[in-house]
Amino acid sequence: MTAQGVPLRHRVLVVILSVTALAVALFLVPLAVAVKLLYHDQTVAALQRDAAWVAAAVPDEPRVPLKLPTGLSGELAIGGYSVQGTRVFGNGPTHSSLAASSKDGRVHDTVEGGFLAVSAPVPSDEGPALVIRVATPNSEVEERIHDAWLLMGGLALTVIALAAAAAVRQSARLATPLERLTVAAQALGGGDFSVRTSPSGLREADQAGQALESTARRLGDVLARERAFSADVSHQLRTGLTGLLLGLDSALSRPGADLAPAVRAALTRGERLQEVIDDLVRLSRDARVPSERLDVDALLEEVRQEWHGPLAEQGRRLTITVEPGLPPVTAQPAAVRQILRVLLDNALRHGQGEVMVTVADVGPGLAVEVSDHGPGLAEGADPFVRASGRSHGIGLALARSLAEAEGGRLVLSRISPPLFSLLLPGHDS
Numbered sequence: 001m002t003a004q005g006v007p008l009r010h011r012v013l014v015v016i017l018s019v020t021a022l023a024v025a026l027f028l029v030p031l032a033v034a035v036k037l038l039y040h041d042q043t044v045a046a047l048q049r050d051a052a053w054v055a056a057a058v059p060d061e062p063r064v065p066l067k068l069p070t071g072l073s074g075e076l077a078i079g080g081y082s083v084q085g086t087r088v089f090g091n092g093p094t095h096s097s098l099a100a101s102s103k104d105g106r107v108h109d110t111v112e113g114g115f116l117a118v119s120a121p122v123p124s125d126e127g128p129a130l131v132i133r134v135a136t137p138n139s140e141v142e143e144r145i146h147d148a149w150l151l152m153g154g155l156a157l158t159v160i161a162l163a164a165a166a167a168v169r170q171s172a173r174l175a176t177p178l179e180r181l182t183v184a185a186q187a188l189g190g191g192d193f194s195v196r197t198s199p200s201g202l203r204e205a206d207q208a209g210q211a212l213e214s215t216a217r218r219l220g221d222v223l224a225r226e227r228a229f230s231a232d233v234s235h236q237l238r239t240g241l242t243g244l245l246l247g248l249d250s251a252l253s254r255p256g257a258d259l260a261p262a263v264r265a266a267l268t269r270g271e272r273l274q275e276v277i278d279d280l281v282r283l284s285r286d287a288r289v290p291s292e293r294l295d296v297d298a299l300l301e302e303v304r305q306e307w308h309g310p311l312a313e314q315g316r317r318l319t320i321t322v323e324p325g326l327p328p329v330t331a332q333p334a335a336v337r338q339i340l341r342v343l344l345d346n347a348l349r350h351g352q353g354e355v356m357v358t359v360a361d362v363g364p365g366l367a368v369e370v371s372d373h374g375p376g377l378a379e380g381a382d383p384f385v386r387a388s389g390r391s392h393g394i395g396l397a398l399a400r401s402l403a404e405a406e407g408g409r410l411v412l413s414r415i416s417p418p419l420f421s422l423l424l425p426g427h428d429s
Contacts, residue, residue, distance in 0.1 A: 011171075012170060016163060016164075020159065024159055035148045035152070048109070050072055050134045051118045051119065054072075054078055054120075054132045055122045056123070075140075076136055077135040083099075090133075096112065096133055102119040103121070114137065115135035115137055117133055177206075195213065248262060292331075294328075294330065296366075297322070300320050303344065303357060311348060316353060319354060320358075323358075335402045335403075338399070351417075351418065352372060355372045362423065366426075368421070370422075376416030376417055377412075377418065379415065384412075407425050408422060411423070
């Protein structure tokens with residue numbers, strides 16, 4: 001299913017251009033009207049000045065041809081009219097209603113016969129008897145107005161073009177980080193946990209990228225831990241199941257043997273195997289239950305009951321020593337139980353002599369130490385590395401991962417005879 005909707009680049013581009021065009025229009029239309037009125041008023045004012053100038057120069061008894069004042073534009077049409085609007089001399093229409101309107105003794109203007117004209121009465125003691133009409137082609141005024149409008153339109157287009165360029169840049173700046181995040185999220189969904197996002201300069205996008213990177217790293221770590229955990233758990237389960245099957249097979253191979261002890265032993269091993277499965281399934285969950293205060297005495301009693309018999313069958317002793325006044329520690333009992341099972345199983349299978357479990361105070365926490373009198377490992381060997389031909393390395397790797405998940409550490413404190421130390425942090429009270 002593909003995502004529907006307008007791309008962000010297009011949306012930002014349209015919004016910026018729409019706002020810019022609207023702003024330009026709201027500014028340009030009133031300005032265009034104002035420019036038209038300004039040019040019209042300027043021309044009318046100039047014509048009124050020329051008409052008043054000519055009217056002041058007309059004698060009481062005008063003669064034809066009339067001598068006009070110097071300095072007037074040659075494009076002006078100047079004529080004298082009676083108060084009835086009839087042309088007496090000069091240029092202009094034969095009859096002018098504009099000139100007739102000036103019989104009231106006032107100056108008037110209008111567009112008449114394709115000319116922008118102004119009429120001004122000639123001053124007289126007995127009232128106006130003659131009206132001067134001065135006109136200029138209206139097309140010239142319109143041409144000036146159109147030129148101004150073209151200039152304003154060019155400036156408006158320039159502004160819109162600059163806004164478009166800024167919109168393209170801004171839309172790319174906003175959309176590119178999100179497009180990269182989409183690609184990274186798709187890669188993460190495809191199983192690539194190494195996704196990285198480059199800084200974009202946008203705080204929100206960078207925060208989302210950092211959150212995505214953190215999620216990718218966390219998922220990668222969880223998946224790697226789950227894969228390693230699954231391999232280690234399968235080893236632990238196979239080991240317990242192999243012991244159970246060997247016990248039953250040994251009892252069945254003896255003719256006439258009493259099967260009741262073998263069945264009871266198999267049931268006991270099955271219960272322990274079930275407990276191991278329950279513990280490991282619970283510990284494998286990412287949403288783990290909160291750790292609790294560890295009951296050391298109860299846990300060591302479980303260890304005594306579980307491992308005293310198997311060690312006694314080999315003629316070996318199990319010694320458990322607990323120092324008094326231990327500090328409280330926080331951990332999941334299931335995790336500590338599985339760690340001790342790995343260490344004691346390792347001592348049972350690969351060690352010799354007495355097995356000693358010691359719990360001691362180490363300042364802010366405690367140390368649970370498991371040792372025996374076996375030869376230990378070769379110099380330079382790492383017991384926590386999974387290597388072919390060494391099954392105990394798999395169990396110890398699982399034990400170390402469980403210890404680290406509890407905020408503790410599992411270390412080999414002594415190579416020969418071997419001494420493993422489980423360090424657990426103290427309880428924050």
